[in-house]
Amino acid sequence: MKIALIGYGKMGQAIDAIATAKGHEIIIRVDVNSQHLLEKEHLEKADVAIEFTTPETAYSNILKCFEANVPVVSGTTGWLDKLPEIKAICEEKKQAFLHTTNFSIGVNIFFEVNKKLAELMASQPQYNVWMEEIHHTHKKDAPSGTALSLAQDVMANVTRKTSWVNDYSNESGVLPIISKRIDPAPGTHIVNYTSDIDDITITHTAHSRQGFAAGAVVAAEWIKDKTGVFTMREVLGLSC
Secondary structure, eight states: OEEEEEOOSHHHHHHHHHHHHTTOEEEEEEOTTOGGGGSHHHHTTOSEEEEOOOTTTHHHHHHHHHHTTOOEEEOOOSOGGGHHHHHHHHHHHTOEEEEOSOOOHHHHHHHHHHHHHHHHHTTOTTOEEEEEEEEOTTOOSSSOHHHHHHHHHHHHHOTTOOEEESSOOOOTTEEEEEEEEOSSOSOEEEEEEEOSSOEEEEEEEOSSSHHHHHHHHHHHHHHTTOOEEEOHHHHTTOOO
């Protein structure tokens, strides 16, 4: 495939190495000094775009991919208030868009484990649930997008939790999410169910960015020549 990399920080560079090793060609590398490459005449030469930028630029970047008729996979977090609008535009223009808060195959399996555990704990009010996430100090959003995805799935099943807060809390209806920023820390997510009798904890710990980058390349390979709105659940065959 011919790939446009939109965002060329540490994640973009990791994706570049993996995609190139798999035989793909990176034809565009967009960073703060090469914004002109986001013009249609450049983007339309790509088979697919992979977007890892900032909450402030993701929306615009994705729209530019739609205008160039290029499928786009995005891992940028912190802008998801606009995600419903992007999905609607994608469907209207018959484009292809895949967004996830985490491309790691292991994390996406962890999402499914979290959902199942939440289903089982829904009828066990003696357990209080709270979460913790640990990332490097350059992480721009807190809680992480992955933590918010986990929290949403918890609250969808454990309905005694109706909101989350990025802090400690003793309020019965609140799901606490504790964010820590420590170097080096590619990413750890912990979901805790605690009671007077015992505790149940599930944890995912990333050892490097390689899992995220590899998953992004798999997603790009999968979405090529498709139209519609997708997540990693479809890529990994986890959808019902």
